[in-house]
Amino acid sequence: MTLKTASPLTRLLGPIRADMEAVEREITRMTTSHTPAMEALLRHVGRFAGKRLRPALTVIAGRMCGAVTPQHHTVGAIVELIHTATLVHDDILDESAMRRQVETISRRVGNETAVLLGDYMFATCFKEAAALEDRFSSRYLAEIVEVVCRGEILQVHHRHDADMSEETYFRIIEDKTAALYAAALRCGAQLSGASREHQDALANFGYRIGSAFQIIDDILDLTGHEDAVGKSLGTDLEKAKMTLPLLRLRERATPEGRARFAAAFGSDDAQQRRSVLPLLAEFGAIESARETADAMVESARTELRHFSGAPEVALLLEAANYILGRDR
Numbered sequence: 020m021t022l023k024t025a026s027p028l029t030r031l032l033g034p035i036r037a038d039m040e041a042v043e044r045e046i047t048r049m050t051t052s053h054t055p056a057m058e059a060l061l062r063h064v065g066r067f068a069g070k071r072l073r074p075a076l077t078v079i080a081g082r083m084c085g086a087v088t089p090q091h092h093t094v095g096a097i098v099e100l101i102h103t104a105t106l107v108h109d110d111i112l113d114e115s116a117m118r119r120q121v122e123t124i125s126r127r128v129g130n131e132t133a134v135l136l137g138d139y140m141f142a143t144c145f146k147e148a149a150a151l152e153d154r155f156s157s158r159y160l161a162e163i164v165e166v167v168c169r170g171e172i173l174q175v176h177h178r179h180d181a182d183m184s185e186e187t188y189f190r191i192i193e194d195k196t197a198a199l200y201a202a203a204l205r206c207g208a209q210l211s212g213a214s215r216e217h218q219d220a221l222a223n224f225g226y227r228i229g230s231a232f233q234i235i236d237d238i239l240d241l242t243g244h245e246d247a248v249g250k251s252l253g254t255d256l257e258k259a260k261m262t263l264p265l266l267r268l269r270e271r272a273t274p275e276g277r278a279r280f281a282a283a284f285g286s287d288d289a290q291q292r293r294s295v296l297p298l299l300a301e302f303g304a305i306e307s308a309r310e311t312a313d314a315m316v317e318s319a320r321t322e323l324r325h326f327s328g329a330p331e332v333a334l335l336l337e338a339a340n341y342i343l344g345r346d347r
Contacts, residue, residue, distance in 0.1 A: 045096035080207030104140035170194025197229030227319035237262035268304035
């Protein structure tokens with residue numbers, strides 16, 4: 020008999036199960052509405068629930084730096100709802116049909132209602148953040164919503180920009196994805212009374228694993244299978260977004276390959292843009308992007324030297340392992 024080895028995600032979430040159940044209760048409280056129409060929409064959005072990685076990081080940071088309190092559970096729920104609201108809006112921008120193997124809100128009820136629902140969820144997050152006793156976390160979470168939206172706008176601005184720099188790409192993913200990972204960890208540490216040095220170390224860890232998460236997401240959008248990933252794929256090329264694999268293709272290709280890429284990516288025909296896919300393998304662009312994600316996670320691990328001996332370090336390492344090994 021072959022014994023199955025627990026996955027990194029199982030090893031990550033198992034030790035904090037009770038706290039994560041408390042986070043779920045907070046999410047339920049925040050998404051309970053007094054109107055049947057809104058209740059139905061929020062129930063459907065609840066089916067997008069992922070691995071709850073971000074609130075798990077809030078709980079783990081709290082444990083590393085002291086004790087977990089009910090405020091940690093509330094902040095974890097706020098972080099998760101900010102993330103979910105961005106997914107609702109992302110699916111509108113990308114015209115996606117599926118999310119977590121269920122129909123997206125925009126496909127189900129139309130863009131107008133989906134926009135308003137995403138706005139409602141952001142408003143809920145602002146309300147809950149304003150009610151926090153810890154004023155730093157209250158202000159910081161409000162600022163993070165601004166940062167995330169700024170990253171999304173910057174990405175839309177650079178659609179069809181075949182000359183976009185890697186510097187711009189990393190600024191986009193730091194704002195739209197990594198900043199929320201950093202916020203989850205910083206707020207968790209802050210609520211437990213951590214020093215500024217420890218808060219900064221955990222925030223840096225969050226920025227780096229969050230950036231790696233987005234790079235892997237961008238790779239999966241080009242190489243994954245929708246049945247496995249559970250959402251509409253190919254939207255980056257469909258919407259002419261320059262992601263790291265495409266930037267590395269542009270960098271590594273021969274002059275002829277770069278000309279083919281520029282012609283295809285700059286086309287108004289989405290089918291022609293998809294013709295760049297074989298070039299990714301030909302010039303090792305996927306491998307190059309993955310190596311960058313690996314390097315970011317390795318850099319993140321160095322931030323944990325500030326917490327030598329803390330048992331929660333192992334949980335953060337499992338989070339990093341999960342991010343690099345994910346296929347969905």
